[in-house]
Amino acid sequence: MDVIAIFGPTAAGKTGVAIELAELLRERGEDPVAVNCDSIQVYEGLEILSGAATPDERARLEHRLLGFVAIDGEFSAGRYAQLAHAEIDQLLAEGRRPIVVGGTGLYLRAALAELEMRPQVPSEVRAAVEADLAERGPAALHAELPDELRSGVHPNDRKRIARLTELVRLGIAPHASSEGLWTENLRVPARLFGITLERDELHARINARVDAMVAAGAIDEVKRADAAGASRTARAAIGFEELLRGDVEAMRSAQRAFARRQLTWMRKMPHVELVDRTGRDDAWVAREILARLDRGPDS
RNA sequence: GGGGGAGCGCCGGAGUUGGAGAGCCGGGCCGGUCUGUAAAAUCGGUGCCUCGUGCUGAGUGAGUUCGAAUCUCACCUCCCCCA
Numbered sequence A: 001m002d003v004i005a006i007f008g009p010t011a012a013g014k015t016g017v018a019i020e021l022a023e024l025l026r027e028r029g030e031d032p033v034a035v036n037c038d039s040i041q042v043y044e045g046l047e048i049l050s051g052a053a054t055p056d057e058r059a060r061l062e063h064r065l066l067g068f069v070a071i072d073g074e075f076s077a078g079r080y081a082q083l084a085h086a087e088i089d090q091l092l093a094e095g096r097r098p099i100v101v102g103g104t105g106l107y108l109r110a111a112l113a114e115l116e117m118r119p120q121v122p123s124e125v126r127a128a129v130e131a132d133l134a135e136r137g138p139a140a141l142h143a144e145l146p147d148e149l150r151s152g153v154h155p156n157d158r159k160r161i162a163r164l165t166e167l168v169r170l171g172i173a174p175h176a177s178s179e180g181l182w183t184e185n186l187r188v189p190a191r192l193f194g195i196t197l198e199r200d201e202l203h204a205r206i207n208a209r210v211d212a213m214v215a216a217g218a219i220d221e222v223k224r225a226d227a228a229g230a231s232r233t234a235r236a237a238i239g240f241e242e243l244l245r246g247d248v249e250a251m252r253s254a255q256r257a258f259a260r261r262q263l264t265w266m267r268k269m270p271h272v273e274l275v276d277r278t279g280r281d282d283a284w285v286a287r288e289i290l291a292r293l294d295r296g297p298d299s
Numbered sequence B: 001g002g003g004g005g006a007g008c009g010c011c012g013g014a015g016u017u018g019g020a021g022a023g024c025c026g027g028g029c030c031g032g033u034c035u036g037u038a039a040a041a042u043c044g045g046u047g048c049c050u051c052g053u054g055c056u057g058a059g060u061g062a063g064u065u066c067g068a069a070u071c072u073c074a075c076c077u078c079c080c081c082c083a
Helices: A014-027 A055-060 A077-093 A105-112 A123-136 A138-144 A158-169 A199-215 A218-227 A240-244 A248-268 A282-295
Strands: A003-007 A033-036 A098-101 A190-196 A272-276
Touching: A003 A014, A003 A105, A003 A248, A003 A282, A014 A055, A014 A098, A014 A282, A033 A077, A077 A098, A077 A105, A098 A105, A105 A248, A123 A138, A123 A158, A138 A158, A190 A248, A190 A282, A199 A218, A199 A248, A218 A240, A240 A248, A272 A282
Parallel strands: A003 A098, A003 A190, A033 A098, A190 A272
Antiparallel strands: none
Protein backbone atom coordinates (compact mmCIF):
# COMPACT_ATOMS: atom_id res chain seq x y z
CA MET A 1 0.00 0.00 0.00
CA ASP A 2 1.43 3.36 -1.05
CA VAL A 3 1.80 6.16 1.42
CA ILE A 4 -0.11 9.23 0.27
CA ALA A 5 1.54 12.60 0.78
CA ILE A 6 -0.27 15.90 0.37
CA PHE A 7 1.78 19.06 0.03
CA GLY A 8 1.02 22.61 -1.05
CA PRO A 9 1.24 26.22 0.05
CA THR A 10 -0.34 27.41 3.24
CA ALA A 11 -4.12 27.92 3.01
CA ALA A 12 -4.36 25.58 0.02
CA GLY A 13 -6.70 23.37 2.02
CA LYS A 14 -4.43 20.41 2.73
CA THR A 15 -6.17 19.37 5.94
CA GLY A 16 -9.64 19.52 4.43
CA VAL A 17 -8.53 17.54 1.41
CA ALA A 18 -6.93 14.88 3.62
CA ILE A 19 -10.17 14.49 5.54
CA GLU A 20 -12.29 14.22 2.40
CA LEU A 21 -9.84 11.75 0.92
CA ALA A 22 -9.91 9.66 4.09
CA GLU A 23 -13.67 9.41 3.88
CA LEU A 24 -13.48 8.20 0.30
CA LEU A 25 -10.85 5.64 1.30
CA ARG A 26 -12.98 4.42 4.17
CA GLU A 27 -15.80 3.73 1.74
CA ARG A 28 -13.39 1.28 0.17
CA GLY A 29 -12.72 -0.41 3.46
CA GLU A 30 -9.44 1.32 4.25
CA ASP A 31 -8.55 2.79 7.64
CA PRO A 32 -6.35 5.81 6.89
CA VAL A 33 -4.49 7.97 9.41
CA ALA A 34 -3.01 11.42 8.87
CA VAL A 35 0.63 11.97 9.80
CA ASN A 36 1.39 15.64 10.26
CA CYS A 37 4.46 17.09 8.53
CA ASP A 38 4.15 20.67 9.64
CA SER A 39 6.90 22.07 11.84
CA ILE A 40 4.59 24.30 13.88
CA GLN A 41 1.54 22.11 14.23
CA VAL A 42 3.65 19.78 16.38
CA TYR A 43 3.37 22.24 19.27
CA GLU A 44 0.73 22.08 21.93
CA GLY A 45 -0.69 25.56 22.36
CA LEU A 46 -0.37 26.95 18.83
CA GLU A 47 -3.30 25.12 17.29
CA ILE A 48 -5.10 28.22 16.05
CA LEU A 49 -2.03 30.01 14.75
CA SER A 50 -0.69 26.95 12.95
CA GLY A 51 -4.04 25.98 11.48
CA ALA A 52 -3.88 22.51 13.01
CA ALA A 53 -6.80 20.15 12.54
CA THR A 54 -9.55 21.01 15.03
CA PRO A 55 -11.05 18.45 17.42
CA ASP A 56 -13.99 18.07 15.02
CA GLU A 57 -11.63 17.46 12.14
CA ARG A 58 -9.60 15.01 14.18
CA ALA A 59 -12.79 13.14 14.94
CA ARG A 60 -13.22 12.67 11.20
CA LEU A 61 -9.60 11.65 10.64
CA GLU A 62 -7.12 10.54 13.24
CA HIS A 63 -3.99 12.71 13.18
CA ARG A 64 -0.56 11.72 14.44
CA LEU A 65 2.35 13.99 15.42
CA LEU A 66 0.04 16.90 16.10
CA GLY A 67 0.25 19.10 19.19
CA PHE A 68 2.55 16.79 21.12
CA VAL A 69 5.53 19.08 21.83
CA ALA A 70 5.32 21.34 24.89
CA ILE A 71 5.30 25.02 23.96
CA ASP A 72 8.57 25.62 25.79
CA GLY A 73 10.28 22.69 24.10
CA GLU A 74 12.57 22.89 21.10
CA PHE A 75 11.95 20.56 18.21
CA SER A 76 13.92 19.66 15.12
CA ALA A 77 13.72 18.09 11.70
CA GLY A 78 15.91 15.20 12.80
CA ARG A 79 13.67 14.38 15.72
CA TYR A 80 10.68 14.66 13.43
CA ALA A 81 12.21 12.22 10.96
CA GLN A 82 12.59 9.54 13.65
CA LEU A 83 9.03 9.96 14.85
CA ALA A 84 7.53 10.12 11.38
CA HIS A 85 9.35 7.00 10.26
CA ALA A 86 8.12 5.13 13.32
CA GLU A 87 4.53 6.27 12.77
CA ILE A 88 4.53 5.42 9.08
CA ASP A 89 6.12 2.02 9.61
CA GLN A 90 3.72 1.13 12.38
CA LEU A 91 0.67 2.20 10.39
CA LEU A 92 1.78 0.19 7.37
CA ALA A 93 2.39 -2.83 9.59
CA GLU A 94 -1.18 -2.47 10.83
CA GLY A 95 -2.49 -2.24 7.30
CA ARG A 96 -3.57 1.36 7.77
CA ARG A 97 -2.76 3.86 5.04
CA PRO A 98 -0.68 6.85 6.15
CA ILE A 99 -1.62 10.21 4.67
CA VAL A 100 1.37 12.47 5.27
CA VAL A 101 0.04 15.99 5.19
CA GLY A 102 1.60 19.35 5.99
CA GLY A 103 3.41 22.32 4.58
CA THR A 104 7.01 21.96 5.75
CA GLY A 105 9.09 20.87 2.80
CA LEU A 106 12.07 19.59 4.76
CA TYR A 107 9.83 17.61 7.09
CA LEU A 108 8.07 16.00 4.16
CA ARG A 109 11.37 14.96 2.58
CA ALA A 110 12.50 13.70 5.96
CA ALA A 111 9.31 11.66 6.38
CA LEU A 112 9.47 10.04 2.96
CA ALA A 113 13.21 9.57 2.43
CA GLU A 114 16.14 8.44 4.57
CA LEU A 115 18.03 11.69 4.85
CA GLU A 116 20.83 10.49 7.16
CA MET A 117 20.77 13.67 9.14
CA ARG A 118 23.81 14.57 11.17
CA PRO A 119 23.47 14.29 14.93
CA GLN A 120 22.24 16.98 17.23
CA VAL A 121 25.00 18.90 18.94
CA PRO A 122 25.29 19.52 22.69
CA SER A 123 23.72 22.77 23.80
CA GLU A 124 27.07 24.06 25.18
CA VAL A 125 28.61 23.79 21.74
CA ARG A 126 25.66 25.48 20.16
CA ALA A 127 25.79 28.29 22.70
CA ALA A 128 29.53 28.76 22.14
CA VAL A 129 29.12 28.96 18.39
CA GLU A 130 26.27 31.41 18.75
CA ALA A 131 28.35 33.61 21.02
CA ASP A 132 31.14 33.49 18.46
CA LEU A 133 28.74 34.34 15.70
CA ALA A 134 27.37 37.31 17.62
CA GLU A 135 30.83 38.60 18.42
CA ARG A 136 32.69 38.06 15.16
CA GLY A 137 29.92 38.01 12.60
CA PRO A 138 28.91 35.29 10.15
CA ALA A 139 31.52 36.09 7.50
CA ALA A 140 34.41 35.36 9.90
CA LEU A 141 33.08 31.90 10.78
CA HIS A 142 32.21 31.31 7.15
CA ALA A 143 35.84 31.95 6.19
CA GLU A 144 37.01 29.29 8.66
CA LEU A 145 34.88 26.52 7.22
CA PRO A 146 36.57 23.89 5.06
CA ASP A 147 36.44 24.74 1.37
CA GLU A 148 34.10 21.93 0.43
CA LEU A 149 31.54 23.14 2.97
CA ARG A 150 31.97 26.83 2.41
CA SER A 151 31.22 26.74 -1.28
CA GLY A 152 27.52 26.03 -0.89
CA VAL A 153 26.83 28.48 1.91
CA HIS A 154 26.48 32.23 1.60
CA PRO A 155 28.60 34.33 4.02
CA ASN A 156 25.41 35.92 5.38
CA ASP A 157 23.62 32.66 6.08
CA ARG A 158 23.92 32.63 9.87
CA LYS A 159 21.92 29.50 10.51
CA ARG A 160 23.84 27.24 8.15
CA ILE A 161 27.21 28.72 9.08
CA ALA A 162 26.39 28.10 12.73
CA ARG A 163 25.27 24.54 12.11
CA LEU A 164 28.28 23.63 9.99
CA THR A 165 30.66 25.25 12.47
CA GLU A 166 29.14 23.18 15.27
CA LEU A 167 29.63 19.98 13.32
CA VAL A 168 33.19 20.82 12.35
CA ARG A 169 34.16 21.63 15.94
CA LEU A 170 32.76 18.29 17.05
CA GLY A 171 34.62 16.47 14.31
CA ILE A 172 31.42 15.28 12.66
CA ALA A 173 31.55 15.14 8.90
CA PRO A 174 28.63 17.06 7.44
CA HIS A 175 27.22 16.08 4.10
CA ALA A 176 29.35 17.37 1.30
CA SER A 177 26.58 16.99 -1.21
CA SER A 178 22.92 17.80 -0.88
CA GLU A 179 21.71 15.39 -3.55
CA GLY A 180 20.05 13.30 -0.87
CA LEU A 181 17.41 15.87 -0.13
CA TRP A 182 15.89 15.37 -3.56
CA THR A 183 16.49 11.66 -3.82
CA GLU A 184 13.98 9.57 -5.67
CA ASN A 185 14.71 6.63 -3.40
CA LEU A 186 12.01 6.73 -0.78
CA ARG A 187 11.88 4.61 2.36
CA VAL A 188 8.49 3.27 1.41
CA PRO A 189 6.45 3.55 -1.80
CA ALA A 190 4.57 6.82 -1.85
CA ARG A 191 2.43 9.00 -4.08
CA LEU A 192 3.03 12.69 -3.67
CA PHE A 193 0.29 15.17 -4.54
CA GLY A 194 0.88 18.91 -4.66
CA ILE A 195 -2.06 21.27 -4.45
CA THR A 196 -1.78 24.37 -6.61
CA LEU A 197 -4.12 27.24 -7.32
CA GLU A 198 -4.07 30.58 -9.05
CA ARG A 199 -2.18 33.22 -7.14
CA ASP A 200 -5.13 35.58 -6.65
CA GLU A 201 -7.21 32.82 -5.14
CA LEU A 202 -4.32 31.71 -2.95
CA HIS A 203 -3.88 35.22 -1.60
CA ALA A 204 -7.60 35.55 -0.95
CA ARG A 205 -7.56 32.27 0.94
CA ILE A 206 -4.54 33.35 2.97
CA ASN A 207 -6.21 36.62 3.93
CA ALA A 208 -9.43 34.89 4.88
CA ARG A 209 -7.52 32.31 6.88
CA VAL A 210 -5.56 34.90 8.85
CA ASP A 211 -8.77 36.78 9.58
CA ALA A 212 -10.40 33.57 10.77
CA MET A 213 -7.42 32.81 13.01
CA VAL A 214 -7.64 36.23 14.61
CA ALA A 215 -11.41 35.86 15.05
CA ALA A 216 -10.81 32.47 16.66
CA GLY A 217 -8.50 33.97 19.27
CA ALA A 218 -5.05 33.66 17.74
CA ILE A 219 -3.84 36.80 19.51
CA ASP A 220 -4.74 35.44 22.95
CA GLU A 221 -3.21 32.12 22.02
CA VAL A 222 0.07 33.78 21.15
CA LYS A 223 0.06 35.83 24.37
CA ARG A 224 -0.51 32.66 26.36
CA ALA A 225 2.29 30.88 24.52
CA ASP A 226 4.58 33.84 25.13
CA ALA A 227 3.73 33.87 28.84
CA ALA A 228 4.33 30.13 29.01
CA GLY A 229 7.89 30.61 27.79
CA ALA A 230 7.51 29.54 24.17
CA SER A 231 10.73 28.07 22.83
CA ARG A 232 12.72 29.57 20.03
CA THR A 233 11.50 27.02 17.51
CA ALA A 234 7.89 27.59 18.55
CA ARG A 235 8.26 31.37 18.33
CA ALA A 236 9.39 30.95 14.74
CA ALA A 237 5.75 30.40 13.81
CA ILE A 238 4.55 32.95 11.31
CA GLY A 239 2.34 35.41 13.11
CA PHE A 240 3.84 34.81 16.54
CA GLU A 241 5.81 38.02 16.86
CA GLU A 242 3.47 39.85 14.47
CA LEU A 243 0.36 39.16 16.57
CA LEU A 244 2.17 39.88 19.84
CA ARG A 245 2.48 43.43 18.57
CA GLY A 246 -0.99 43.36 17.03
CA ASP A 247 0.16 43.63 13.41
CA VAL A 248 -2.26 41.42 11.48
CA GLU A 249 -1.25 42.84 8.11
CA ALA A 250 2.37 41.86 8.71
CA MET A 251 1.20 38.34 9.40
CA ARG A 252 -0.72 38.19 6.13
CA SER A 253 2.30 39.41 4.24
CA ALA A 254 4.58 36.86 5.93
CA GLN A 255 2.12 34.09 5.07
CA ARG A 256 2.20 35.09 1.42
CA ALA A 257 5.99 35.01 1.41
CA PHE A 258 5.92 31.62 3.10
CA ALA A 259 3.54 30.28 0.48
CA ARG A 260 6.04 31.34 -2.19
CA ARG A 261 8.84 29.43 -0.48
CA GLN A 262 6.62 26.38 -0.19
CA LEU A 263 5.87 26.56 -3.90
CA THR A 264 9.62 26.61 -4.56
CA TRP A 265 9.91 23.33 -2.67
CA MET A 266 6.96 21.86 -4.45
CA ARG A 267 8.28 22.62 -7.93
CA LYS A 268 11.49 20.83 -7.12
CA MET A 269 10.09 17.69 -5.52
CA PRO A 270 10.60 14.65 -7.72
CA HIS A 271 7.47 12.90 -8.95
CA VAL A 272 5.08 15.40 -7.43
CA GLU A 273 1.67 15.14 -9.06
CA LEU A 274 0.09 18.57 -9.19
CA VAL A 275 -3.60 19.12 -8.67
CA ASP A 276 -4.92 22.56 -9.57
CA ARG A 277 -7.79 23.31 -7.25
CA THR A 278 -8.59 26.81 -8.51
CA GLY A 279 -12.34 27.21 -8.15
CA ARG A 280 -12.76 23.71 -6.68
CA ASP A 281 -13.68 22.50 -3.23
CA ASP A 282 -11.84 20.03 -1.01
CA ALA A 283 -14.09 17.14 -2.00
CA TRP A 284 -13.28 17.67 -5.69
CA VAL A 285 -9.55 17.58 -4.94
CA ALA A 286 -9.99 14.41 -2.91
CA ARG A 287 -11.86 12.71 -5.75
CA GLU A 288 -9.17 13.81 -8.20
CA ILE A 289 -6.43 12.35 -6.01
CA LEU A 290 -8.33 9.09 -5.67
CA ALA A 291 -8.83 8.88 -9.42
CA ARG A 292 -5.12 9.38 -10.00
CA LEU A 293 -4.28 6.74 -7.41
CA ASP A 294 -6.40 4.30 -9.36
CA ARG A 295 -4.75 5.28 -12.61
CA GLY A 296 -1.24 4.66 -11.32
CA PRO A 297 1.82 6.85 -10.78
CA ASP A 298 2.63 9.83 -13.00
CA SER A 299 -0.56 9.43 -14.97
C1' G B 1 -11.07 83.56 -5.23
C1' G B 2 -5.80 84.41 -2.97
C1' G B 3 -0.98 82.39 -1.18
C1' G B 4 2.47 78.32 -0.60
C1' G B 5 4.25 73.27 -1.61
C1' A B 6 4.62 68.72 -4.43
C1' G B 7 4.31 65.63 -9.06
C1' C B 8 9.35 59.62 -12.33
C1' G B 9 8.94 53.12 -13.23
C1' C B 10 3.89 48.45 -8.46
C1' C B 11 3.66 51.56 -3.64
C1' G B 12 6.00 54.84 0.09
C1' G B 13 10.35 57.78 1.24
C1' A B 14 15.03 60.41 0.53
C1' G B 15 18.04 62.97 -2.72
C1' U B 16 19.68 65.56 -7.00
C1' U B 17 18.64 73.03 -8.36
C1' G B 18 22.47 72.72 -15.47
C1' G B 19 26.96 67.72 -17.04
C1' A B 20 21.64 63.31 -15.96
C1' G B 21 19.62 57.35 -13.67
C1' A B 22 16.18 53.17 -15.83
C1' G B 23 19.94 55.23 -9.49
C1' C B 24 19.35 54.91 -3.61
C1' C B 25 16.40 53.20 1.00
C1' G B 26 11.98 50.62 2.68
C1' G B 27 7.66 47.80 1.37
C1' G B 28 4.97 44.81 -2.05
C1' C B 29 5.34 41.29 -5.88
C1' C B 30 8.18 37.33 -8.46
C1' G B 31 12.09 33.65 -8.64
C1' G B 32 16.21 30.65 -6.39
C1' U B 33 19.06 27.99 -2.26
C1' C B 34 17.99 24.34 1.49
C1' U B 35 20.36 17.46 5.42
C1' G B 36 18.82 17.54 13.51
C1' U B 37 16.56 25.80 14.44
C1' A B 38 13.23 24.87 8.04
C1' A B 39 6.49 28.80 9.25
C1' A B 40 13.87 29.14 10.18
C1' A B 41 17.98 31.24 7.60
C1' U B 42 19.61 33.18 3.03
C1' C B 43 20.46 35.00 -2.25
C1' G B 44 18.61 37.32 -6.64
C1' G B 45 15.00 39.82 -9.99
C1' U B 46 11.12 43.65 -10.54
C1' G B 47 10.29 50.23 -17.58
C1' C B 48 10.71 48.04 -22.91
C1' C B 49 13.08 45.04 -26.57
C1' U B 50 15.78 41.83 -31.05
C1' C B 51 19.36 41.34 -24.15
C1' G B 52 23.12 45.29 -26.85
C1' U B 53 24.95 47.45 -22.38
C1' G B 54 20.55 48.79 -26.94
C1' C B 55 15.92 51.91 -26.48
C1' U B 56 12.40 54.94 -23.97
C1' G B 57 11.83 57.73 -19.28
C1' A B 58 11.49 62.55 -14.13
C1' G B 59 2.84 65.20 -14.49
C1' U B 60 1.52 67.41 -19.92
C1' G B 61 3.10 70.81 -23.69
C1' A B 62 6.34 74.45 -25.29
C1' G B 63 10.89 77.33 -24.50
C1' U B 64 16.17 78.70 -22.99
C1' U B 65 20.85 75.85 -23.54
C1' C B 66 26.26 72.49 -26.47
C1' G B 67 23.50 69.85 -22.65
C1' A B 68 17.28 70.10 -18.65
C1' A B 69 14.77 65.83 -13.59
C1' U B 70 17.18 70.68 -12.39
C1' C B 71 16.06 77.20 -15.37
C1' U B 72 11.50 79.90 -17.93
C1' C B 73 6.20 79.95 -19.52
C1' A B 74 1.43 77.71 -19.90
C1' C B 75 -1.69 73.84 -18.53
C1' C B 76 -3.23 69.39 -15.46
C1' U B 77 -3.42 66.74 -10.71
C1' C B 78 -2.76 66.41 -5.47
C1' C B 79 -1.59 68.57 -0.52
C1' C B 80 -1.36 72.77 3.05
C1' C B 81 -2.74 77.76 4.55
C1' C B 82 -5.96 82.20 3.97
C1' A B 83 -10.81 83.90 2.40
